[in-house]
Amino acid sequence: MPEQATRFSCPYLNGTVELTPEREQHITENHPDLLPEHRDGLGETLLDPDEIRCSLQFSSALLFSKRYGGALDGKNIVVVVMTGTNTNGRHWIITAYVARKLAGGKTLWRKN
DSSP, rough: OOOOOOOEOOOOGEEEEOOOOOHHHHHHHHHHHTTTTTTHHHHHHHHSSEEEEEOSOOOOOEEEEEEEOGGGOOOOOOOEEEEEEGGGTTEEEEEEESSOOOOOEEEEOOOO
């Protein structure tokens, strides 16, 4: 039986965002500074982001970011979510990473 996707609540998208086992493995292998240690940060970032930007790489992707202190020393967790008209209402994480500075892209929303 295949593993189930983890679902995170995302008020901005008015729904849930999926993290498939395949994408979780990708993040763990390519961004070991994030997973598995800071897995809870993915859900926290989607639930209460500091900023949401359009992706410069993918027209159907949004970048959710949240700054963290403590072990992440003021860095941001960035969660890249596929969404938009071509996704049939489904939202899923394609990658996530830790960044000191946020990449480009038009800011769609920022926490006051």
